Amino acid sequence: MMRILRSLPRTHKLLLLPVATMVTVLGAHKILTTVEDARHDRQNQDTVLVPLGADTSPGVPSLSLDRAPVAEAIQLASRAMDATRDPVPLSQLPASEIVDVRYLETPNRASSDATPAGDDGPRLDDGARHLAIVIGTVASGMLAANERLVASATSYEDVSEDELELFDDGPIVLEEEIDADEPYVPEWLAYTVESGDTFAIMAQENLGMGYSEVTSLLEAMPEPELLTQWRAGDHFEYQLDEQGELLALRLMKNARDGYLIKRGDDGLDVATIERAGEATQRLYAGTISGSFARSAQSTGLTSAEVAELSHVLEKKLDFRRDTRRGDHFRVLVESDLIDGRHLDPRVLAVSYEGSRMDLTLVRNAEDNRFYTPDGESLDPAFDRYPFAGHYRISSPFNLRRHHPITGRISPHKGTDFAMPAGTPVDAPADGRVELVGNHPLAGRYIVIRHDNGYKTRYLHLSRPLVSRGDRVTRGERIAMSGNTGRSTGAHLHYEILVNDNQVDAMKVALPEHQGLTGQALADFKREAGPMLTALESGETGTRVASTDTEVAGPDDES
Incomplete structure (x- = not known):
């Protein structure tokens, strides 16, 4: 046993010592307590009834565990110990075994086979001693369930020489051993x-x-x-x-x-x-006083948000003629919230209530364009100019133009725009590329047939960006302007053909704007509903930054 204990880790030695001591002490303590209680009450304890299992045969109790389960053994031992206080008639007990136990006036210190000199008292026979061992062993397992044992528990600080030898390899420092086993976790x-x-x-x-x-x-x-x-x-x-x-x-x-x-x-x-931020909606409300841009900025909108808002409204609203002091507007803006900052703002919806015009627009997530609540688009189906910005017309459409050298009539069937080489050229409407080529007179060129039947041609390009057969959409970049072919300077020659005949691109009637229909209209109305509700109620369901501000003097109307 000592060899086994010596081979155990130090922490196991520390844990086993109090367990072994407690089992030994509590077993003996229970037996002595039962005997002393019986003697104190001066009861006749010559006979103790020990209930046994139904299949028990007469004889001395055994320590074998295969007689009955542990729970049954505990119950039998408990009833045997309680019999010293409340004797139960034999007729009320199940099959049992009667053991004669005679209590000693003085403790027996010798073996069962010898009696000390001068001690004439009776000895504890082998059967009674065996019973005491059984009761002590079973009772030691009842510590957690028996509150009386817990209440009478104590600690024993005396350690023998043999027990001291178990700790012959130095002091135990548990904290150091536990820290050594913890894995390294890097920190940011x-x-x-x-x-x-x-x-x-x-x-x-x-x-x-x-x-x-x-x-x-x-x-x-x-x-x-x-x-x-x-x-x-x-x-x-x-x-x-x-x-x-x-x-x-x-x-x-x-x-x-x-x-x-x-x-x-x-x-x-x-x-x-x-990083994908959390989409957050903010609602701004204001009143026109002075310029529209100044009034919009006074609500808290950033310069980028005001620019986008102006670009959306200018397609229908003339800020010089249609806006009046006292007109009200509301703007619903969505942005990504990251670390408390609003990034990539985008206007979702806007409503304008004015003395000359009422207008409500909602962004369609499918094509990123704005429509009225009924699905009507403000964007024309065909742009007048195939580029962004403003460039001077250096030579207009003129079928009776005279050649500057020969003096003969030399029709100019397109519109020339003076612009630096490398200026982006955009498709004015949806369509498909028919031709991409290079001509001694026209230089590099592109021809597009549009969905409404019109054709457009672009001459003197420096670099085409599409190929024959490509599908293009309105506003898509198709080329870079240049000075190729027979040209006196960098410019873009632009033509519109109706029924394969050149017409004046600046005067021809262009297709009206188109609205949403069918399933596209149904999907748009479903998505537009919450945004329209937010404009009317001022509640976005997320974070709302709403102000009703008017930049005006004290005499202005609110």
């Missing part, structure tokens, strides 16, 4: 750039990186300037391993986008970070 640390810092030096001093590793990282970075062009106040986060070498580096170029650098089996790997 933050670094703020100070004036004069460079990544190469910082990486060697703080990230455990060598010069060659720093060079390899800069070559692998899609935007190395994020590490080479530091500004004081910039910051990033990093993790180190137990040896103080870089595990991961998180570098954000803005609140949404950044890069994650992690150490892998083959070195440092670079991955992009794209």
Whole structure:
């Protein structure tokens, strides 16, 4: 037994010692308590009834566990001990075994086969001693269920020489052993750039990186300037391993986008970070006083949001003629909320209530265009100009133009716009590319047949961006203007053909705007419902930043 104990870990030795001591002490304590209670009550205890199982045969009780389950053994032992206080007639007991137990006036210190000199009292026979062992063993397992045993429990601080030998390998410090088993968990640390810092030096001093590793990282970075062009106040986060070498580096170029650098089996790997913010709606309300832009900004709208709002309304609203002081408007804006900042704002809906015009527009998520609540579009089906911005007409459409050298009539069947080479050219309407080529006179050119039957031609291009057979949509970039072919300067020659005949692109009647129909209209109305409700009620269901502000003097109407 001692060899087994010596081989156990130190923590197991510490746990086994009180368990073994408690079992031994409590078993003996229970027997002595029962005997003393019986003697104190001066009851006749010559005979104790010990209930046994139905299949028990006469004889001395045994320690064998296959006689009955543990729960039954506990019950039998308990009834045997209680018999000293409330004797139960034999007729009320099940099949049992009667054991003669005679209590001693003085303790027996000798074996069962010898009686000490001068002690004429009766000895505890073998059967009674065996019964005491059974009761003590069973009672020791009742510690958790018997409150009387718990109440009388105590501690024993005396330790024998043999027990001391169990701890011959020094003191036990559990905290140190537990700490040694805890795995290393890297933490994210933050670094703020100070004036004069460079990544190469910082990486060697703080990230455990060598010069060659720093060079390899800069070559692998899609935007190395994020590490080479530091500004004081910039910051990033990093993790180190137990040896103080870089595990991961998180570098954000803005609140949404950044890069994650992690150490892998083959070195440092670079991955992009794209954070998806929480879509948040904000509602702004204002009153016209002065210019529309100034009134819109007074509600809290940013310059970018005011510009988008003006672009949406100008298709139907003339800000110089149609706006009046006191007109009201509401704007529903959606943006992505990241770290408390609103990013990528977009106008969802706007309502304008004026003395000359009432207008409500809602963005359609399917094509990103604005429509009235009934699905009517404000965008024309055919743009007048195939580009954004304003450029001077250097030569208009003229079928009776005279050639500047020969003096003969030389019709000009298109409209020339003077613009720098490389200016983007856009498709004025949906259609399909019919021709892309190069001509000695026209230079590089494109021909598009549109869905309404019209054709458009673009001459003197520097570079086409589409190919024959491509499908194009209104507003899509198709080419870059240039000065190819027979041309006196950089410009765009633009033609519109109706029934294959050139017409004046600046005067021809263009198709009216088109609205949504069928399933597209049904889907739009379903999505527009909550936005229209937000405009009317001022409740978006998310975060609302609503102000009703008028930039005006004290005499102006609100």
